[in-house]
Every structure is written in C-alpha cells, then in structure tokens.
Amino acid sequence: MAQATVPATDPSVYSAYQDKWSPLPTTSEDWINRAREVAAVLSQDAAQRDQENKSPRAEVALLKHSGLLKLLGPRKYGGGEQPWDVAYKAIREVAKADGSIGMLLGYHLLWSTTANVVGTAEQAERTHELIISNNYFVGGAVNPRDSDLKITSDGDQLVFNGAKFFNTGGVVSDLTVLEGVLEGTDQHIFALVETRQPGIQFAHNWHNIGLRLTESGGVKIDNVRTPWTEALGWDASTKQPRQDVLGVPFASLLLPTIQLVFSNFYLGIAIGALEFAAKYTTSNTRPWPFGGDNKDSATDEFYILERYGNFFAHLRATEALADRAGEKLAALYARYTSNRPTLTAEERGEVAEWIASVKVVTTDVGLRVTNGVFEVTGARATSLKVGLDRFWRDIRTHTLHDPVAYKNRELGRYVLLQELPTPTWYT
Missing domain, CATH: 1.20.140.10 (Butyryl-CoA Dehydrogenase, subunit A, domain 3)
Incomplete structure (x- = not known):
C-alpha cells in the first residue's frame, strides 16, 4: 500500500547548520548551549509553523545537524555520552521555543536508549552503533492502553500486526520502536524496526489543538517482521524473557x-x-x-x-x-x-x-x-x-x-x- 503524500517542511532551509554545528559539543554546558542555539532558530517562525501544521521533516533535519540526537550515545560510536540530567535540560531548552520539537527530541532520546534499560548489553551496543553512526531519528508506536498490536512467532522471526492509535514522530523517523504482546502470553516486547517499509502505514490524522508538529497520529502495522534477536531483553534461543534483564x-x-x-x-x-x-x-x-x-x-x-x-x-x-x-x-x-x-x-x-x-x-x-x-x-x-x-x-x-x-x-x-x-x- 502506497503511503499518502502530506505537506511537509523543507529540510534544505536548515542545510547551512550542518557545517555550522560541526563538530559536536564536548562538555555538558556546550551541549546545553547547542540546544539553546537550536531554540533560537526555531523561535524565529514557531507560531507560523504551528499554524501551518506541516510534517516536521525540516525540524528533524535541524535536530540532526545540531547533534542533539546523539547526546546520550557512547563516544566510541560518535555520541556525546552525556547523562540524563543534561539531556533533560537540553529538551527543556528546545521546548522553550517549540514544544513540539522539544517533545520529539525527548521521545527520541528515550526510544534511542530503550535498549540500555530493557535490552541486553549486546543489544544496547548494537542499537547505539546503528542509531548514532547513521544519525537516525527514532519514533515510537508505543501506547500500552492500546492492546491491538499483536506479536506472533514465526521461526526465528517476530511478526507484528495491528495498530496503534498514537505514534509519536513515526512519520518523520528512520526507525520505529514497536511494542506489543506476544501471542499466548501476557508478555510485552519492544523492538526497533526500519520505518520506511510497506507494512508501516501512517494514518496522518494528528489534527489536535496542541503539539501539532509531533506527528502523533495513528499507525497500522501489517505483517512487519524482525528477527527474534531484536526483541529487547529476550533470549532468542529460548524465546523467553531474560530474567537477569527484565526481572529486576x-x-x-x-x-x-x-x-x-x-x-x-x-x-x-x-x-x-x-x-x-x-x-x-x-x-x-x-x-x-x-x-x-x-x-x-x-x-x-x-x-x-x-x-x-x-x-x-x-x-x-x-x-x-x-x-x-x-x-x-x-x-x-x-x-x-x-x-x-x-x-x-x-x-x-x-x-x-x-x-x-x-x-x-x-x-x-x-x-x-x-x-x-x-x-x-x-x-x-x-x-x-x-x-x-x-x-x-x-x-x-x-x-x-x-x-x-x-x-x-x-x-x-x-x-x-x-x-x-x-x-x-x-x-
């Protein structure tokens, strides 16, 4: 099924910042200052962009140019290796100018480090390398009040089918965190998958009064497959949760x-x-x-x-x-x-x-x-x-x-x- 074409902001308007903001900040204060610089850019036309309500492809490009998407990641892969208290201050600075983009940054930082919390050490390393080396933006189809995303096991693969009513940032993301319940159990599984694939179909129905540039609308998941090895915190051989990871x-x-x-x-x-x-x-x-x-x-x-x-x-x-x-x-x-x-x-x-x-x-x-x-x-x-x-x-x-x-x-x-x-x- 072909994805609908929706109005979007033009990433080229911020292309000059790709060189201007290179290299990455090094100290905590430098990272917070970088967030202030991003806010200064966003504040120039925040009200206009809010009213136009276009898909924020340019704004995500600006976050990529700034390096803020890498703030929490390990230095060995090109990240800032900053602690969460610095990340929170950076989110706050961006949100002062544009609440939508502050929210997108916050959700990305959470989803891009989910493997640190619920995954194995090997999964965390692999995820960081993938996200940081490619400067990916991560969205999330995670809404635990919706129970209509089902997971089945097919050999060495997981298969996701269903929908999520809310899906923050997915439309403009490179990777999407999927979350659902494994068939026959009450166990939830998180996995990161590529966003641009036929099985991920966005509803483009986020027309709410606020946070209009967060692309938080619905998404249909149709036969999306990923290896069992991508099930965060699970043992791919036994297909059971790792108690040393999820049981603490x-x-x-x-x-x-x-x-x-x-x-x-x-x-x-x-x-x-x-x-x-x-x-x-x-x-x-x-x-x-x-x-x-x-x-x-x-x-x-x-x-x-x-x-x-x-x-x-x-x-x-x-x-x-x-x-x-x-x-x-x-x-x-x-x-x-x-x-x-x-x-x-x-x-x-x-x-x-x-x-x-x-x-x-x-x-x-x-x-x-x-x-x-x-x-x-x-x-x-x-x-x-x-x-x-x-x-x-x-x-x-x-x-x-x-x-x-x-x-x-x-x-x-x-x-x-x-x-x-x-x-x-x-x-």
Missing part, C-alpha cells in the same frame, strides 16, 4: 525516565511562554486607563509586575525540583547500568516519587502560567498572528497523557503509608 527493578526505570521527559518539556514550554509574554508586554501591552491609579506604561502597573514575579518564582522553584530529580535519576543510571540486579526496589521507588512530584508541579504550574500570561499581555495578545496561544495548547494537550490526579494519589500513599509505587506503564 532496573528495567522498570524506563517509565520514570519518560515521565521526566514529559515534565521537562512541560517546564520548557511554560518558561518559553513567560519569556515570550514578557517581550510582548514590554513592547505591545498598553496600560489600563480606568484603574484610578493610572500609569504611563504597562510595566509600571502593580498587578502586571505582581503576576510576572509570581509566575517567575514558581517556574524557578519548579526548575530546581526538575533538576534535582534529573540528577537523582542520572545517578542511578551511572551507579547501576553495568550492574543492574543490584538496584533495589526501594531506590527505584524513591526516584519514581521524586519524578512524580515533578510531574504534578510542572502540570499545575505549566497550565497556570500558560493560561495566566494572557491576563498580563492583553486582549490583542490572543491574535493567532501573535502565537501566544500555542504554549497553553501544547501543555494542555500532553498533560492529558495520563491523569495527574493519579500521581497525586500515588504521592499521598507514599507520604502517609510509606508505600512505594508499583511499577506500571505510567509509574
């Missing part, structure tokens, strides 16, 4: 890791909204002439100063919390990647609750700030041409991914009962 708390770190990806692009979007609104207020917002304490400038009005100060304080506190959680998770990876079975359930649970705290706060503060900035910019700031609305639309869209009320409940049980969260697809 380390494998369940994948879920807190992606939850903190979410929180960091929420935080980046919220900070970006405040910075964008501040520029608008200083240049365009008019003072209110009927308040009885009239000012010559909007930036002298008490309520505007008070709101900006309050938003800034809450975002600064949220950023400190997110950084601390990122450091704690990165420390677990540094300590246990080469000795996975020694990570305890208690250590995993504690870091999961740090990350749950970040999820609650970034959701609450992010929605409050991206909604509240309209109160201090004025009615004219609602113009689509201004583009201030995209920040709220982006956060509102993704914070519905998994209900934050359950994170609050989880934290309540942790505080009152000292109960560690049971690892799930969302915990």
Whole structure:
C-alpha cells in the first residue's frame, strides 16, 4: 500500500547548520548551549509553523545537524555520552521555543536508549552503533492502553500486526520502536524496526489543538517482521524473557525516565511562554486607563509586575525540583547500568516519587502560567498572528497523557503509608 503524500517542511532551509554545528559539543554546558542555539532558530517562525501544521521533516533535519540526537550515545560510536540530567535540560531548552520539537527530541532520546534499560548489553551496543553512526531519528508506536498490536512467532522471526492509535514522530523517523504482546502470553516486547517499509502505514490524522508538529497520529502495522534477536531483553534461543534483564527493578526505570521527559518539556514550554509574554508586554501591552491609579506604561502597573514575579518564582522553584530529580535519576543510571540486579526496589521507588512530584508541579504550574500570561499581555495578545496561544495548547494537550490526579494519589500513599509505587506503564 502506497503511503499518502502530506505537506511537509523543507529540510534544505536548515542545510547551512550542518557545517555550522560541526563538530559536536564536548562538555555538558556546550551541549546545553547547542540546544539553546537550536531554540533560537526555531523561535524565529514557531507560531507560523504551528499554524501551518506541516510534517516536521525540516525540524528533524535541524535536530540532526545540531547533534542533539546523539547526546546520550557512547563516544566510541560518535555520541556525546552525556547523562540524563543534561539531556533533560537540553529538551527543556528546545521546548522553550517549540514544544513540539522539544517533545520529539525527548521521545527520541528515550526510544534511542530503550535498549540500555530493557535490552541486553549486546543489544544496547548494537542499537547505539546503528542509531548514532547513521544519525537516525527514532519514533515510537508505543501506547500500552492500546492492546491491538499483536506479536506472533514465526521461526526465528517476530511478526507484528495491528495498530496503534498514537505514534509519536513515526512519520518523520528512520526507525520505529514497536511494542506489543506476544501471542499466548501476557508478555510485552519492544523492538526497533526500519520505518520506511510497506507494512508501516501512517494514518496522518494528528489534527489536535496542541503539539501539532509531533506527528502523533495513528499507525497500522501489517505483517512487519524482525528477527527474534531484536526483541529487547529476550533470549532468542529460548524465546523467553531474560530474567537477569527484565526481572529486576532496573528495567522498570524506563517509565520514570519518560515521565521526566514529559515534565521537562512541560517546564520548557511554560518558561518559553513567560519569556515570550514578557517581550510582548514590554513592547505591545498598553496600560489600563480606568484603574484610578493610572500609569504611563504597562510595566509600571502593580498587578502586571505582581503576576510576572509570581509566575517567575514558581517556574524557578519548579526548575530546581526538575533538576534535582534529573540528577537523582542520572545517578542511578551511572551507579547501576553495568550492574543492574543490584538496584533495589526501594531506590527505584524513591526516584519514581521524586519524578512524580515533578510531574504534578510542572502540570499545575505549566497550565497556570500558560493560561495566566494572557491576563498580563492583553486582549490583542490572543491574535493567532501573535502565537501566544500555542504554549497553553501544547501543555494542555500532553498533560492529558495520563491523569495527574493519579500521581497525586500515588504521592499521598507514599507520604502517609510509606508505600512505594508499583511499577506500571505510567509509574
């Protein structure tokens, strides 16, 4: 079945950055600065691109030119070999300018390192070499609430059939992570496959209010085959899960890791909204002439100063919390990647609750700030041409991914009962 042709941005518009951003950054601060440089490019026309809603092929090319797709990979294959706390800060910087591209970067970094967490050491090495040496972008057809992607075994191959309602970044990816349940079992399998093949058919139906450039629409999977050796964390000879890989708390770190990806692009979007609104207020917002304490400038009005100060304080506190959680998770990876079975359930649970705290706060503060900035910019700031609305639309869209009320409940049980969260697809 031929794939539909959809409007897409032109990668050639960013071709000059391929040479400009060579070689790769070397230090952690250099990597974060590179993310800021990418954000500066994206900010120039972010509102226009959001409204045009074209498939982000150019934006993915820009990420490739920047080297950010390689940030977490081993140096021996050409990667940056940075820890996750640096990756989170890079995601945040990109999301300040464009929430969609910050989200795509975050998901790529997660999916490109999934083998580190749920795969064998050999699978992790092979995956890194493939992705980094080719500068591949990785999407994911992973949505555990959908149970309609089935896996069957056919000799030395796995066969995927079914669909996923959500599939982030797949349309513009080189590789796609597939996830489903092996027939006759309740066991899930992750595997990376080439995206450009007849059996992967995208619905091109992502027409949501926010994160419009993430290509998060549906996908049909029709007889997609991959060797059993690509089943992450499974023994290809016995066709059984490797208990030394999947049977330890380390494998369940994948879920807190992606939850903190979410929180960091929420935080980046919220900070970006405040910075964008501040520029608008200083240049365009008019003072209110009927308040009885009239000012010559909007930036002298008490309520505007008070709101900006309050938003800034809450975002600064949220950023400190997110950084601390990122450091704690990165420390677990540094300590246990080469000795996975020694990570305890208690250590995993504690870091999961740090990350749950970040999820609650970034959701609450992010929605409050991206909604509240309209109160201090004025009615004219609602113009689509201004583009201030995209920040709220982006956060509102993704914070519905998994209900934050359950994170609050989880934290309540942790505080009152000292109960560690049971690892799930969302915990």
